[in-house]
Amino acid sequence: MKILQINSSARSDGSHSTRLASALTQAVMTANPAATLKVRDLARSPHPHLDEVALGALFTPAAARSPEQQARVALDDALIAEVQAADVLVVGVPMYNFGVPSQLKNWIDAISRAGVTFRYTDKGPVGLLQGKQVYFALTRGGIYRNTPNDSQVPYLRTIFGFLGMSELQFVYAEGLAMGPEAERAGLAAAQAQIADVISQ
Numbered sequence: 001m002k003i004l005q006i007n008s009s010a011r012s013d014g015s016h017s018t019r020l021a022s023a024l025t026q027a028v029m030t031a032n033p034a035a036t037l038k039v040r041d042l043a044r045s046p047h048p049h050l051d052e053v054a055l056g057a058l059f060t061p062a063a064a065r066s067p068e069q070q071a072r073v074a075l076d077d078a079l080i081a082e083v084q085a086a087d088v089l090v091v092g093v094p095m096y097n098f099g100v101p102s103q104l105k106n107w108i109d110a111i112s113r114a115g116v117t118f119r120y121t122d123k124g125p126v127g128l129l130q131g132k133q134v135y136f137a138l139t140r141g142g143i144y145r146n147t148p149n150d151s152q153v154p155y156l157r158t159i160f161g162f163l164g165m166s167e168l169q170f171v172y173a174e175g176l177a178m179g180p181e182a183e184r185a186g187l188a189a190a191q192a193q194i195a196d197v198i199s200q
């Protein structure tokens, strides 16, 4: 089993979502001692944005790409190869301004490529990243689980499902900015959820 952990907090040290994702990863590894782990930290290793240069490279046929365009596409290829190789993904997701961090959106933009990770058929789109289990470690200052203001989970279900990943589990640490007692309770509740989602 190959595990890929994606950390998307802008913080390296002190990030609750990274800590929670690491705890989820540890639980998966405890249940699967032979599992190997690759960690991609999107803040420590920033990926270039999907700008005009990147789009130009992606939409140029491979044989006609300049060396610069080849190099730009290769950066995305490396991220795609990591996901393709993984059996399990663990994704740390802080809530930033009611959405996912731009680092995570940028990673999603990099791995979503027509003909490679999804394709359109006469019956509609087909995700090509199938057969993977995905765990999300969600951290929030407030409490939004199962409310209309939680735009993260519907978005993550849509895009991961579009790419073929439908085995999704969500662990929530909420109320982290609502005072020390709420923070302690939110983190404890998240730890308790880990055992539940791993056993499913």
Ligand SMILES: Cc1cc2nc3c(=O)[nH]c(=O)nc-3n(C[C@H](O)[C@H](O)[C@H](O)COP(=O)(O)O)c2cc1C
Residues within 6 Å of the ligand: 009, 010, 011, 014, 015, 016, 017, 018, 093, 094, 095, 096, 097, 098, 099, 139, 140, 141, 142, 143, 176, 177
């Ligand atoms: C830039 C920024 C925006 C945030 N926006 C929200 C928000 O919209 N809703 C919320 O509940 N918490 C919000 N928070 C709080 C974070 O979700 C919370 O502190 C979380 O633990 C941050 O993740 P991290 O500990 O992994 O860095 C925000 C924090 C930051 C730094």
